Amino acid sequence: MAQPALFIAHGSPTLAIGNDDYIDFLRQLGQKTLKRPRAVVIFSAHWDSSVQLLTEDETHATIHDYYGFPEEMYSIRYPAPGQPELSKEIGALFGSCNLPFRPVSGRGLDHGAWVVLRAMFPDADIPVVELSVDSKRSPSEQYAIGKMLAGLRDEDVLVIGSGGLVHNLRLLDREGAAPASWAVLFDDWIGEQLGKWNLRSLFEYEKKAPHVREAVPSYATEHFAPLFYAMGAADHDRKALKLYQGYEYGSLSLNCWRFGSLE
Structure with a gap:
């Protein structure tokens, strides 16, 4: 059975030290629901580049790319291995589709990647290749890039897009109010x-x-x-299943969608 593709919201960086329903869901997803993948390919919102970038390291450092958070968050490490052979395979797929790309060494995993993966696979023993996104591209172009990697799912590689459907830091309610109606309406329309x-x-x-x-x-x-x-990586079977929908700070949505095989 092929691995699915997933869209996962990474929420606030404090997810790294949280212990709530969403963290419990991610733990269940990674450790019980999903078949253990041989590797993970993850597109992170916190690596935005006009050129397609991908890591090629043997082992990843942990990037603490956030400011003003509890001190304990800066001591967290997630030393997941890389897989240079998979990076080369991905590069070959991009090259065959005439997509310019550049392998990157020594960058590490940003919190858009490691916070999610640490909840799902806490032992940091599954190889990871992180890829950049290009927010200036059209949605159809972004989808097409994901589609280039669709065949990896048949090779037991889990493809993840890590971001957030509703992500407006200027409209957060720090008092933890009930979900904002406008955020729910947007998420429901997307769904x-x-x-x-x-x-x-x-x-x-x-x-x-x-x-x-x-x-x-x-x-x-x-x-x-x-x-x-993430959707593009499931273009061949075009099925979507909502696994989780919630909110923090009133409007920061925590969504998880499964694409492709839905068993």
């Missing part, structure tokens, strides 16, 4: 289109989705982009 695999509407979400300016502000489109990369 309806995903359920129908309605690419036409999804590719035009900036014009069609309700409350899109609040949900995906111009300064945070990189957090929405991983959705399309």
